[in-house]
Amino acid sequence: MDKSDAANQNAKSMSIIITKGTLDWAYPPMILSTTAAAMGLNVTMFFTFYGLQLLKKKLDLSITPLGNSAMEMPMAGMHMQMPNMLAMLPGATAGATAMMKNMLKKKGVASIEELREIAVESDVRLIGCQMTMDLFELKRDDLLDDIEIGGAATYIETATKSDINLFI
Amino acid sequence: MDKSDAANQNAKSMSIIITKGTLDWAYPPMILSTTAAAMGLNVTMFFTFYGLQLLKKKLDLSITPLGNSAMEMPMAGMHMQMPNMLAMLPGATAGATAMMKNMLKKKGVASIEELREIAVESDVRLIGCQMTMDLFELKRDDLLDDIEIGGAATYIETATKSDINLFI
Amino acid sequence: MDKSDAANQNAKSMSIIITKGTLDWAYPPMILSTTAAAMGLNVTMFFTFYGLQLLKKKLDLSITPLGNSAMEMPMAGMHMQMPNMLAMLPGATAGATAMMKNMLKKKGVASIEELREIAVESDVRLIGCQMTMDLFELKRDDLLDDIEIGGAATYIETATKSDINLFI
Numbered sequence: 001m002d003k004s005d006a007a008n009q010n011a012k013s014m015s016i017i018i019t020k021g022t023l024d025w026a027y028p029p030m031i032l033s034t035t036a037a038a039m040g041l042n043v044t045m046f047f048t049f050y051g052l053q054l055l056k057k058k059l060d061l062s063i064t065p066l067g068n069s070a071m072e073m074p075m076a077g078m079h080m081q082m083p084n085m086l087a088m089l090p091g092a093t094a095g096a097t098a099m100m101k102n103m104l105k106k107k108g109v110a111s112i113e114e115l116r117e118i119a120v121e122s123d124v125r126l127i128g129c130q131m132t133m134d135l136f137e138l139k140r141d142d143l144l145d146d147i148e149i150g151g152a153a154t155y156i157e158t159a160t161k162s163d164i165n166l167f168i
Numbered sequence: 169m170d171k172s173d174a175a176n177q178n179a180k181s182m183s184i185i186i187t188k189g190t191l192d193w194a195y196p197p198m199i200l201s202t203t204a205a206a207m208g209l210n211v212t213m214f215f216t217f218y219g220l221q222l223l224k225k226k227l228d229l230s231i232t233p234l235g236n237s238a239m240e241m242p243m244a245g246m247h248m249q250m251p252n253m254l255a256m257l258p259g260a261t262a263g264a265t266a267m268m269k270n271m272l273k274k275k276g277v278a279s280i281e282e283l284r285e286i287a288v289e290s291d292v293r294l295i296g297c298q299m300t301m302d303l304f305e306l307k308r309d310d311l312l313d314d315i316e317i318g319g320a321a322t323y324i325e326t327a328t329k330s331d332i333n334l335f336i
Numbered sequence: 337m338d339k340s341d342a343a344n345q346n347a348k349s350m351s352i353i354i355t356k357g358t359l360d361w362a363y364p365p366m367i368l369s370t371t372a373a374a375m376g377l378n379v380t381m382f383f384t385f386y387g388l389q390l391l392k393k394k395l396d397l398s399i400t401p402l403g404n405s406a407m408e409m410p411m412a413g414m415h416m417q418m419p420n421m422l423a424m425l426p427g428a429t430a431g432a433t434a435m436m437k438n439m440l441k442k443k444g445v446a447s448i449e450e451l452r453e454i455a456v457e458s459d460v461r462l463i464g465c466q467m468t469m470d471l472f473e474l475k476r477d478d479l480l481d482d483i484e485i486g487g488a489a490t491y492i493e494t495a496t497k498s499d500i501n502l503f504i
Contacts, residue, residue, distance in 0.1 A: 156371060
């Protein structure tokens with residue numbers, strides 16, 4: 001019996017397409033999914049495009065400050081926006097990534113690895129996109145064991161029955 | 169009696185998560201929400217992540233031309249795309265922001281401040297994300313008075329009852 | 337009898353707002369829409385904002401590697417992420433665009449032009465946003481003949497009746 005059979009037939013449901021694979025954009029789908037699962041919803045996450053990165057066994061996520069004019073980080077009590085010239089310097093991506101990880105840790109926010117583990121334990125259906133695997137030459141073994149592999153049709157079939165549908 | 173009680177129980181409804189805080193990406197949620205409210209829908213806007221910026225009392229939004237290869241602005245009748253090298257020059261973000269503001273004004277498009285005011289007057293529910301406030305060290309007093317503060321669970325509870333759900 | 341009248345009244349339905357106009361982000365809405373149409377859903381695509389570019393008769397889409405830290409392309413068996421400094425070099429956007437087009441072709445993925453043609457032939461409703469046309473000074477004649485022109489109200493009216501709603 002797979003997770004789709006096990007799902008509570010009377011519960012509300014949510015399906016999310018996850019298309020982004022940066023450290024910052026990994027948070028919204030992970031927080032929404034684990035919260036919804038905790039509230040009793042049946043949750044499906046379909047990882048495709050750049051978002052398929054989030055199903056890799058070994059996560060290596062970064063955040064780029066470039067082209068992200070609304071990224072603002074509190075540093076020593078001041079709110080700073082990083083101008084594009086600064087964001088261009090060698091190491092800026094690594095610096096912004098470290099800064100964000102520190103901020104999240106300081107605030108007690110779970111890591112993406114931890115949230116992903118909670119999703120698995122909460123019986124969230126995690127589906128990796130077959131077409132994206134082919135396109136980016138990812139092998140089944142690069143991805144978590146505890147997921148399904150499917151295509152756009154798998155997603156659409158699920159989404160037609162979901163109360164909440166989101167594209168992230 | 170708060171806005172959720174006052175809502176018309178028979179009307180259609182729309183819930184939007186707003187996660188981006190740049191000048192350009194502020195427009196889609198504001199235009200969709202005010203249009204839907206004018207059509208009689210019950211509208212909820214949940215501002216989180218970079219989008220929480222849009223609830224600040226004092227808005228200071230900009231647009232970055234970097235990494236946005238589809239940004240095209242009509243200038244003197246010609247449609248130009250700004251190459252990344254140009255977009256890197258000091259002042260390019262300020263320049264693109266001014267250019268976009270001028271274009272919007274010339275075309276008679278309302279400012280984000282004006283659209284936000286219309287949303288408030290149209291009884292759109294505006295919810296600021298508590299977790300994001302903590303993360304970015306924003307105080308309640310930095311944000312508009314006329315909003316609620318809530319979390320992911322508040323959003324999901326509302327979204328399960330909404331006819332249209334969007335993640336922007 | 338237009339496409340909305342012709343639609344199967346019992347079929348499931350999907351409405352997508354398309355707001356991005358780069359080569360990479362053109363794929364998710366085109367693949368989801370053509371797949372859903374092939375599965376018998378009534379599909380509406382509302383092209384607005386930067387996404388209106390995708391309705392131009394003459395497509396000229398590019399992809400920018402800047403600010404896209406999760407873009408990873410397989411090259412000669414190695415998976416490489418392009419650092420922002422490299423992505424800044426003159427020609428990097430053109431290079432990334434050519435690289436992505438080559439990869440898609442090698443993998444047998446249809447072009448955006450081909451997917452768009454399939455959408456038209458599958459009776460997907462394609463709607464161009466009037467307000468965006470005005471804003472970016474696009475003329476009716478710049479866009480495909482086989483589309484409707486509408487506004488946010490047209491979209492919302494359709495979305496309230498759709499089983500799946502996505503904002504891309």
